[in-house]
Amino acid sequence: MRSVDKKITIFTICLMLFGLLAFPALSGAWSRMVPANFSELAQQAKSGVVNIQTVKTIKGGGRVFRHFFGSPFGNQPGIEDFFSPFRQMPRNRTESSLGSGFIIDKTGYIVTNNHVIKDADQIKVILHNDKEYDARIIGADSVTDLALIKIDAKDLKPLKFGSSKNAQVGSWVVAIGSPFGLEQTVTAGIVSAKGRIIGSGPYDDFIQTDASINPGNSGGPLLNMDGEVVGINTAIIKSGQGIGFAIPSDLATSVIDQLKDSKRVSRGWLGVSIQDVSKEMSEYYTLDPDEGVYVAKAYEDNPAYEAGIRQGDVIVSVEGVKISSSRDLTLTIANLRVGSKVDIGVIRQGKNKTFTVKLGERPDNSEDSQFGEELNSFDDLGFMFKSLNEDLAGQLGYPSSIKGLVVTQIDPGSQAAMSGVRTGDLLVEINHKKITRLSDYTRTMGKIEKGQTAHMLFRRGNSQIFVVRFEK
Known part of the structure; x- marks a missing residue:
């Protein structure tokens, strides 16, 4: 028994020694992985984060009024028309909203979301020290939901941009903003x-984070552990807590620079x-898997066509950088300067060719673009x-007065x-909502949650109308 006890004692001592040697190492590794706290970062960044309050005028009572004070008989045909001459619509009313932003310049330039300040009659900025300033809009870009505003102030403490490319999946990030109006709220995640x-929209390329973001955080910064802005907090999933x-x-800085210089954003265009x-x-x-984008049509008198690119070509690179999808090509070209000359690599009939294209300006905001908007890859x-334009309507036999998306x-x-x-x-409607542009389609479908139904109203030719039911 004594020899067994001796062996057990020796084993126990060895195990204790191993623990003394191993656990400090493990503890050190864990402490390097998980920050002890975020207080220093929060203290450093708080002076650059602002609360934004806006006031806008809603005409005729707005959507909320019509929802609660519509016809007492529901949506019966003719009833609404009968009562409308006698209904006294309310006067214009004001609506307040909250958001966040961050300072990027000592002289008062502030970045936020476009949806925070859109159509605002008054924009008020509140600094961390409770000082208030009226702000004016310098420029906004609805496509990326970014806006640049300015206050008349001096000696502000701006935040610095970092590269979102270097923000790795799994790395720590901190969000600062004013969720539900609670100013200087700090949340952390990865x-x-x-x-x-x-x-x-066409330039979706979002960073997903589990750092808690709520209404009011819109426009606030997402910071890395060096206190650099790697993202602008913009959206949440209604049913997905913590997402x-x-x-x-990297996308935002190019947009913001253009807004600061020219108050508008121009994007490269191939045509x-x-x-x-x-x-x-x-x-x-x-082709290799995930290589290239097929050119279904090259429009005459546009940059790609004039450079020699034709229908049937497969675009495989831009300036030597591999292109793997339609979205990849759209983002790459959009981020290049209008008027710049770029080398486009294509495969034509099994042979590699390179064309130098002088980029035009993408007609993002043109309602009557000769091409119309296009969804260039299959949706879910x-x-x-493709959005219906006058030329396309003539080809398909639709009246020019009709709006919608052509399959x-x-x-x-x-x-x-x-x-x-x-x-x-x-396609003319989804769940009774009119669809005239691709932005209508993406916005409406984005609000339909998985498992819910989308009723789509289609028109075929001049007379046939039919509804198709899809489960998302």
Whole structure:
């Protein structure tokens, strides 16, 4: 027994020695992974974060009034028209909203979201020391939901931008803002994912984070552990607690610089209709997986066509950088300077070619673009769309007065393929909401949660109207 006890004692001593040696190392590694606290970072950054309060005028009572004080008989045909001459609509009323922002310049330039200050009659900025200033809008970009405003102040303490490219998934980040009007609220989390597409527009490229973001955080900074801005907090998922999205700093800085210099944003433009390369097309053109974008059409008198790019070409690179998807090409070209000359690598009939294209300006905000907006890759239902313009309406036999999205392609095997919808059909409504532009479509579909139903109203030709039910 004594020999056994001796062996146990020796084993116990060895185990204790191992613990003394190992656990400090493990403890040190863990302390390097998890910050002891965020107080120093919060203290350093708080002077650069602001609370934004806006006041806007809502005409005729607005949507809320119409919702609560509509016809007492519901939406019965003719009833609304009967009562409308006798209804006294209320006078214009004011509506207040809250948001956040951050200082980028000692002289008073402040970055926030476009939706925070859009249509505002009055914008008030409150600093961390409770000083208040009236702000004016320098410029805004609805496509990326960014805005630049300015206050008349001096010796402010701006925050510095970092590179969102260097913000790795899993790295610590801190959000500072005014959720629900609670100023200088600090929350911490990690970068959960990058490159998220949430259906807000053609330049979706969001950073996903689990740092708590709530209404009022919009426009506030997402900071790395060096106190640098790597994102602008912008959106949340209504049903997803703890999931927030931020505009990457690398995308934001180019937009903000243009707003500061010229009060507007211009983006590069090739003038092509494009689509992702399918597996079959990849085999046909002998391409690597996720390589290239197919040119469905190169429009005459536009940059790509004038440089020599034609329908059937597969764009594989821009300035030597690999292109793997339609979204990839759209973002790359949009971030290049209008008028700059870029080398576009293509594969034509199995041979590599390079064309030098002088970029034009993308007609993002043109309601009557000769091409119309296009959804150049299949959506979740299996559709590709193009907004109806005058030329397209004439080709398809639709009256020029009708607005909507034309189905240009349908993905085989998708919900769309099994629905009976054909190419050339015109989408005009989703769940009784009119759809005239791609932004209407992405916004409306983005509000429909997984498992819910989208009722789509289509028109075929001059007379046939039909409804198709899709489950998202």
